[in-house]
Amino acid sequence: MNGAQALMRTLVEAGVEVCFTNPGTSEMHFVAALDAEPRMRAVLTLFEGVASGAADGYARMADKPAATLLHLGCGLGNALANLHNARKARVPLVNIVGDHASFHAPLDAPLQSDIDTVARNVSTWIRRSAGPAQVGQDAAEAVAASFGPPGQVATLILPADASWGDGGVRAAPVPRRAAPTPDAGRIGAIAQALAAGPKSALLLGGRALREGPLRAASQLAAHTGARLLAEVFPTRLERGAGLPPVERLAYLAELAGVQLAGLERLVLVDAKSPVSFFAYPGKASELVPPGCQVHTLAAFDEDVAAALAALVEAAGAAQTPPRLQAPRRPPRPRGKFTADKVCKAIGHLLPEGAIVVDEAQTSGLLLPLYTAGAPRHDLLTLTGGAIGQGLPNAVGAAIACPTRKVIALSGDGSALYTLQALWTMARERLDVVSIVFNNRAYAILNVELQRVGALGAAEKARAQFDLRTPPLDFVQLAQGQGVPAVRATDTEGFVRALEHALATPGPHLIEAVVPPTLTGLKLRLLPHLLQSLASLPQPLARALKRSLAP
């Protein structure tokens, strides 16, 4: 058995069943080892960023790692942005990065580069296999490391001679580290804090946004009067009719500030203390209101579900039923075609058990509102802010959950980063409906240009966000990769295209040609709107805020 064969066998026996690949010469022996291992599915991608984004999406849905197969430092570089999203999602993921044979590396051949430095940006577990006899054990430890807790990107660098050399040894799975439960003292203190008054909120992130923890959090909210908030960009949010609803913090710090205003206690549950996405001149980056106490119920490496269950007990909320979302769908949209109508149509038609991957940026602002009472579904979002995540994530989610419909929403700008994902959708006949909002702009940047207060920006600056010339034709871009596609330019046309795509297995793309959602005018009105909100009665203000939150 050579090193590559031992690696393949070890991965499979540790539960890794899928490898998203973009191999080169240094990975040939791993590729050759595929044929002897029917339990490993190899999914070819045409760009490494698709492989890493797919492995991220897979892990979010499968709760276990897929492997990537990448070609040296440059392949890892191409994969980096989506590995960053996976790192911020805290999902398990195992990179196999091929390298030159150990005796070749010192010769500085063209593809030679320092792989470790690149890996360090996204991985804390990095190992270079010393030889064929070590590869199996290295792989078993990589898988265990990827589980954390918290989940992480583990990078195994595989020199070609460690791969092709004889003497490979299959290793048994390495036991995963258990997540500790927070101690009773901390639980008790938080229960007391929540009992102190209603100006409290639980901020849920990571694994706290799955059904079990959500129900416990909802019991606590119902019992104590605390509000339920979710981080801006959840890894995976289980939501819809029959599940507890949770209000996501807004991307725009101006809005998130309104959501958090007046809080006296904030309890973090697998979430970080909220900060603005970017910094702005003269504005605070930390969003917690002055004087608000911040408690950590469960840190990233702790057992979230156990912590919430213990808190329910300590707070005396065990008999309080959770508040569940009632079924509710928007009517079939009509009238002028806008991004909001697309979101409304999705809410109108979303099938039970769908997986929604949302990288729609400004165009998706009202999606959460319109899908709140739709049949239960999972929402995957842009955890690390590195665009180009949506379509690859959808590939991985579809492979993890072959019986569920995946709906991938993308902006035109975002879609172009990793559009090669469409080819893999076609090749693997994945049940993914990709919807590209084509507003012919990096619309979010027009908003941000205004927010950062950049002076002197005129025609040349604006041209940097303008995608009108030449217009991108996503129908051709999809068909050119084997994905059936249509363009929608009116509301009824879009609804019919979505009905068809949802009813027909296999990949589809719908290009929705829409105007930008968040215009300069709306943005200038925002502060006035926020002031009015502050003076409105609480329930009405809250409803309005929810409708504004992404």
Add this chain to the structure above:
Amino acid sequence: MNGAQALMRTLVEAGVEVCFTNPGTSEMHFVAALDAEPRMRAVLTLFEGVASGAADGYARMADKPAATLLHLGCGLGNALANLHNARKARVPLVNIVGDHASFHAPLDAPLQSDIDTVARNVSTWIRRSAGPAQVGQDAAEAVAASFGPPGQVATLILPADASWGDGGVRAAPVPRRAAPTPDAGRIGAIAQALAAGPKSALLLGGRALREGPLRAASQLAAHTGARLLAEVFPTRLERGAGLPPVERLAYLAELAGVQLAGLERLVLVDAKSPVSFFAYPGKASELVPPGCQVHTLAAFDEDVAAALAALVEAAGAAQTPPRLQAPRRPPRPRGKFTADKVCKAIGHLLPEGAIVVDEAQTSGLLLPLYTAGAPRHDLLTLTGGAIGQGLPNAVGAAIACPTRKVIALSGDGSALYTLQALWTMARERLDVVSIVFNNRAYAILNVELQRVGALGAAEKARAQFDLRTPPLDFVQLAQGQGVPAVRATDTEGFVRALEHALATPGPHLIEAVVPPTLTGLKLRLLPHLLQSLASLPQPLARALKRSLAP
């Protein structure tokens, strides 16, 4: 003046006139500063790998740096593969990488990552601006550092508050470091070595492949009987009728070994001692024959032109005329459509002063043969081996040389890495003819699978190199980005499409649907062919070797 404005002004005054951009929020003030600086051209790209590859191509042709504008660590990650190619090309390039404001960085916002570690893979000069007052001087030093010698990727990390803060100071250009001339002793020793006998060769790389140094090297060859060799993947090779021809080392080590066999003296001129591209089990990676002396005439940081001129004097070759390539073009190709016919058609039609960017992999094997006597042109190649270089390089070359025709050759696999380059070609109306060899395979990997001797590879392994399902349609992929495109499936159709594209300004794409060039059968015959070569008379063997070299 804020930091961004000081940066912009300093770059322009240091000679940086083009910035290839893919900005985000943290770079907004730099974007806003564009409007006050008419001397800076901002070229928007839809993916950072296009920006970095374009800056590389620009530098190869302009002999000075362009800037990139990248968005945090993830943007730099996306740019990394083509920055790697630029690093191996030893061209000057200045990365401007926006980062969060300094007070925002510790909060670990979603896009926060360690930019420095990523930069280290491609840059030795890395600096993080300390504030608006420092940015100007930092930029001036970055530009000077990028020139080396040798040319390098300089990375300036620009925190948003260093960009937006007042107190920016424009800095004067920093003098470039001069390249030292090798001392007379070394020159004299090499002159003596070359006089010792004809079994010598000069291996030319980097700047030695430009007209002046090539002519000097050719004088030396004519005078001493030494052969002229070029490294496998030149940064920029000036060639064609009226210039000295030079034999490139083959990518396949088996062939390069034949080219180098029998040499007793090898003189490196801005080139590394030759090594195989990848390592193979049981084969040596170093290609210099046993017993061959290796001399370094000019190292990467030395003055190549001066060193060659001094060697011409020392060797007494000053009166020897260089050997120049006679004009010669292949006839208009006819018959069965293959990749070779595409190369032949290019040789038949190549216009004077063209820039050929060759990332055609296996399909371009005979291109050097068919274009050897074409009108003089520049050839840019895959210096770092990281595919996805061709189309972006063509963007940069076209912007550096707006009056010259650029012909970009790409494999189907390679083209898919950075296909977004087509959009920038259309937007900027660049005079680029892109030719994609669509053999519906990672053909080179089928070859490599055999070369590495991977056992057990069958259907699953082969599927990793098979791009037939679904077939990529490059006509739609180009038209979807605003580039007029046609598909050629026969020789006459291709020739006519090329004639039309060369005669019509603006970007074009021709998809050439061809069978793979280097089949398994041909590969198995290779060792036999090589044995026969060894027994052939020298001139005939050399001619055959030349025809096989890439």
